[in-house]
Amino acid sequence: MDFGYEGKVAVITGSSKGIGRETAGQLAALGAKVMLVARGEEELIRAREEISQHGEVDYIQMDVTAQDAADEIIDGTISRFGRIDVLINNAGGSFAKPFDEVDIPDWEQDIDLKLMAAVKVSKAALPYLKERGGAILNMTAVLGKTPPASSLPTTVSRAAGMAMTKAMSKDLGQYGIRVNTVCIGLIKSDQIMKKWQNDAPELSWEEYSRLDKHNIPLGSIGDTHEAANVITFLCSDLASYVSGAAVNIDGGAGHAL
Structure with missing residues (x-):
């Protein structure tokens, strides 16, 4: 089965470990050239060494919330590989408290990491994705669909990521760019x-x-490879008519489609 990754270039933020790391390995094994992006250089070096046994990979050490980070990530990828076909906005974390315990700086930090970093990197990558079409995958969370108590600000940031995904898919489809999100549960x-x-x-x-x-x-x-399997499919040519979708990867635990 041909996923259509041969010769393509994928940028994956938050990819030194976990789901991002597993996805990078799968894409490289299928023929993609992969640019890893994360904050920790030791883990990036380890990931590059492991993945390079199966395909071509490099890394950029970067905090995606840093000023000019998006331009540096995309410029570095173009300098190294010459094109971009797939962008996976995976950088994030979990910060969940009751509303009255969340300070304003916590809100700002969470939204910067989970929403605005994806906005900025996507904007920086857009001119290159427009050249031949491609795929953007935004990582969100199933609890963003049905937020429980004491889940702020993370569920709000993730819900915003879902809305952004749907709106982006409407705007960018004319360029052959598909935009989807996976809503992660317990992985x-x-x-x-x-x-x-x-x-x-x-x-x-x-x-x-x-x-x-x-x-x-x-x-x-769930295991990381189970999430990476879905991401790999959604960003591949096999999902060429899938855009604007929010796919739960949660073992059925969520309360919304």
């Missing part, structure tokens, strides 16, 4: 691994992952 990550070690170190990961308290219909916390 194995550093944060969840730390929670496991803090909450139930006596359990194996498999036992902890399958606890009833997670309320996952498919029975366990």
Whole structure:
């Protein structure tokens, strides 16, 4: 099966570990040239070494919220690879508190990281994506669709990312640019691994992952490759008629389509 990645170039923010790292590996193995972007250079170097065994990859050490970061990321990618076909806005984190405990700087920082960084990098990449069409994938979260209590500001930032995705898909389709989002639920990550070690170190990961308290219909916390599989498909030629979609990757745990 041909995913159509051969010779294409993908930029992935937040790609030194987790879902971004796994997706980078899959795209490189399918023939894409991949530019990794993240803050931590040690992890970037490690990721590049591992992925380069399967395909062509390089990295840019960058905080996506820094001034001029978007231009530096895109300019660096063009200088290295000469084109951009896929942009995956994956940089983010989890910051969730009750409304009355969230300070204004927390709001600003969260929105800068999860929403405005994606806006800026997408804008910087747009002239190159317009040349031959391509795909933008914005990472959001399933809780952005049905925010629970004490989930601010992260659910608001993610909900805004979904709205942005739909609006972008309407505006950019004329250029052959598809824009989608994946709405992540509980997926194995550093944060969840730390929670496991803090909450139930006596359990194996498999036992902890399958606890009833997670309320996952498919029975366990997802793995990074399961999320990366969906992202890889959505950004590929196989999904050439999919745009403006918000796809849940949550084992059925979400309460909205």
